[in-house]
Amino acid sequence: MTEVQTYPTIDEAARAMARGAAYMGGGTIVMREVNAGTAAPVLVRTDDPTLRQLRAQGDTVSLGAGVTMAQILAEPQLDFLHPVARRVGGPQVRNMGTVGGNLFAAHPYGDFAVALLALGARVQLAGTSGARPVEDVLRDRARQVGLVAAIEVPRPRHGSFGFTKVSRVKPKGVSILSIAVLAPQTGGTLRGVRVALGGMGSGPLRSAAVERALDGQRLDRTTLEKAQSVASDGLQPPTDALASAWYRSEVVGVHLRRLLQSMESS
Amino acid sequence: MAKIPVTFTHNGTDRAAFADPGQNLLEFLRRGLGDLSPKYGCGQGACGACTVTIDGQTQLACLVLAETVQGRDVRTAAGLADGATLDPLQEAFMDHFAAQCGYCTPGMLVSARALLDTNPTPTREEVIEAISGNLCRCTGYEPIIEAILSVAGRRATA
């Protein structure tokens, strides 16, 4: 049966993470496993209040790992993240699900992590100084990477960040795929483009092909067509109950183009 | 199996009960307290039939570890009425035929109540968003939306 250990601080919780233990944040992932009888035998959690803290001012915002989607939506300074947080779950899940947990949510969940990847977020792990690129944490997430304490997100220039999530059911549905684009412009030319995709591989990933197609270009018709045509290049999306690999490959470019167009017109 | 004592407020009343390790709040409320208004539909956070509020926020009881409600304020559909006087939302659901089988109804009402408590005059879109985490399979969304809006309208003009 499940044993739950609760610690007052994240550092103590991190030290308690022995082999085979699992960390429980908002519960939306781990409690499913508990209910299904497939959870780790030991669950570690903490009531550390620092995990719920967020700092929304300045060029880099800081989100405690336990910050919920609802907290983000309640913070006007985090408006660039609102379109992302709003597409996570329904209201109840947004009141429970956390930004830290989203980094570990397998497809068809985990769309917030896709946005963090495009935004170039960095992850602070408990008991360590400095922060790691979110890429590293996503890459290593199947292994024990340590406990996430907070996530630092560079604030994008106004209008340079866009996000879309494709689902069959609206307004609340799991993800067929999601796309996040950071596309800053300098004098009408795209510079430092980051494009992240969810549902197009084993986890959130960056699309080098689309980034190459956009970087250094003007966002004109030719560029849009080029980005659309290479959107699935080199990717092996999954086939599951929601959509086939073929379908995902066919539509990802269409949705990417629409997203880019909507960013350009807004 | 060591039991875990939990003291909390349940529909405005102080309660103390024992939870099993790993027990979810839904089972704890239903089997432990005998509050049968939250329903099991999926155990996965997909259907919303177990929706309750914790400190005023809607949450899914099947995904809440029972022991974590220690010291908190839990409300369910069973606590909506004030004695024999039903909540205006309950009356509106009855008047608008906003339930067929009734299984999703308690969770739906809790979500609707939470919406009106924070936003007494929601738009239709806001109502749809607020109940988007509650599935109804008898296809009663329209009457449900109408019922919620009717209460919102009444309050708006009151």
Added chain:
Amino acid sequence: MSAQSGKNGFELRKDLFADERDDNLNEIGKRIRRQDIEGHVTGRSPFYDDHLFDGLLHIRCVRSPHHHARIRRIDTSRAAGMDGVVRIVTGADVPVNLNTLLSLLDFGLDDEPVLSHAKVAYKGEPVAAVIAATEAQARAAAQAVQVDWEVLPHVLDVEEALKPGAPTVNETYPANAFVYHGKYDHQKLRYGDVDRALAEADHVVEGRYEMSPIEQAPIETCGAIAAQEQNGRYVCYTGTQALFFSLGTASKVLNLPSSRLHFIGGTVGGGFGGKVDSIHEPLAILGTMLTGRPCKSQWDREEEMQVGAPRGAERWYVTDGVMKDGRITARKFTGYFDSGAYTRLSSYAIIKGVGHLPGPYTIPNVYADVYCVYTNRTPATAMRGFGITGVDFAIEAHMDKVAERVGMNPVDLRILNAYRDGDMKAHRRVAKNCALVECCQVAAEKAGVRLSPDPLAATSMTGGGGPRGALPAHTATDENGRVEGFSSGSYAQKDGVSVQPVAASKAPAMATGQRAPGGGSTPPQGVSAPSPAPPAPVPSQPAAKKPARSGAMRFSSLSGFRRR
């Protein structure tokens, strides 16, 4: 147009059939409260799981990971010693471990175990049930039950399953098709001479249509709780949609007179046809009989989706003979219902579906061969529009195809061919209370589709009857699909021998891999072998008397009561 808008946005089109209807309606168009609504909004409606019992035990099934496999051995020893486990039930514990739901109506042969002991024929088929103090303990122990499987070849496609050499899915029907009327491997409809009419038609339009299974997905998953009452009776709270059906099934498989069973239901958290299979009631009662404690059997959501019986898949081939002016003179169907591994209700769905052919159209020559096919998929059962919805999709898709071929507006084509009052239907009943013409006209109006003058002026009440109301002068018949070894006298007979329920504990393991050459000539062991006289189960009810013919008022599912 005279139309009344109701408060809920619907319209009462009182211009239609105005002289056929009283307008002093007391309820329609008025807002009323459901009689059970106060319980729903207060959370007090008593769903089956809302009954608390001290010491309630939880039942979880051990399920097959394979589509098709022989069970060599079930080892429950490790699971039996685990925390909280009270009892592990296998097929040997089930008094009458072979049943078919419609045996209560004397329709079909017993073909499905409650808990399989010889082989499994679909992924998720239960082979044992663990009874434990908590649900978590029952889950853990169910995972610890060891089953030694011998995986068998499987078949998942209806047409593949009917080919010679396909694996036998269901030993009761070795050729993988339900046997109709004790004679045929399919249900027939013969009306007129389709082949001649096709030969004389200006166009022949062919189509192939397929529907996937659909899960009913009620928010309340299927389940039941049983407990001991007094005087040797058992109470069973259940979410069944078919209370007396489930009562009869439990009585049969548990070999208990129904007077010892007290079923309480009627409060159902959504069903849509998915709660008629009577899976949980026998298990919960059996658990209570074996443990002396209240027992609950309940599917979790994953089980509801994986092993809960869906609307089955269907495949239809439709061939129409059409004249240049759009009149359809012949319609030929070959249909395959995917019943999954066992019959459940698919056999009956086909009877109902064939009665519906050729759809709401008057076509003088109609032919159908419809097969109820066993495959190694989850057994199928009822869902809304049971037996009709799938073929209606095929028919209406085909109507569009025909319209395109003859160059007609598809709504015009439908009105031209729509049945009128007085027309003879292919199932040899005169059509009454027809309303398709008017439905098409209103739909066209709403959709902004411009109709040709004749269809616009048509009504359901004129143009029918006369020669259209006569039976065909000649109907071509055949003996295709003839099957031997089944008796036509009663569906409960095979080889003319009344099938006795077989106590699993005494029955030999069902012989497998002994498919009769030629198919269907050898009854499988364990099915037709008379058992050593177990106490007689509840005698099946005599077929219900036909209701008296309608008088002046007749109920139509299309339009409610209409005066004739």
